[in-house]
Amino acid sequence: MSKEEIQNDVENDNIEEQVIENQEISVEEDLQIKLKEEKDKYLRLFAEFENYKKRTSKERVELFKTANQDVMVALLPVLDDFDRAYGEISKTKEKNLLKGVELISNKLKNLLQSKGLEIVEVQAGDTFNADHHEAITQIPAPTPDLKGKIIDVIEKGYKLGEKVIRFPKVVIGQ
Known part of the structure; x- marks a missing residue:
């Protein structure tokens, strides 16, 4: 072999090595791109799953609140009846009967309060607010300062x- 042929062979070998290196770099770049794509898919799937867990947890809490709310709303007339019964029985002289009704009423009220039921505090003389009260009727105000x-x-x-399940029903002065 001549010197030129050897040099050509060496150059061909170098060219082949460069082509192989370029192919390896190209394959490595392709793998890096695919890896990034898979990481992105994984992160999106993970985020979607976390959102799903939060959403189902929130829905479960709402379901319990709603179920609880239905029972509470159904028991409100019973609370009203106890208050009316207590008011009438307190007018009699039978203190044992009064004490029995009071014990049962307090037990029911304490149970409902432990489950989150609260009374909306409203008193005569408070300013009427349509967002917080339900006006049943209007009557002429006994004094000018009771108008509205x-x-x-x-x-x-x-x-x-925090949710009002029954607005207080009030009479307002006009």
Whole structure:
């Protein structure tokens, strides 16, 4: 072999090595791109799963609140009846009967309060607010300072947590 042939062979070998190196770099770049794509898919799937867990947890809590709310709303007339019964029995002289009704009423109220039921505090003389009260009727105000204010509370209002489940029913002065 001549010197030129050897040099050509060496150059061909170098060219082949460069082509192989370029192919290896190209394959490595392709793998890097595929790896990035798979990481992106994984992160998106993970984020979607985390959102799913949060959403289902929130829905479960809402379901319990809603179920609890239905029971509470159904028991509100019973609370009203106990208050009316207590008011009438307190007018009699039978203290044992009064004590029995009071014990049962307190037990029911304490149970419902432990489950999140709260009374919406409203008193005669408070300013009427249509967002927080339900006006049953308007009567002429007994005094000028009671115009637009609550004259009487007909039915108590109740909240379950932060949500009002029954607005207080009031009479307002005009």
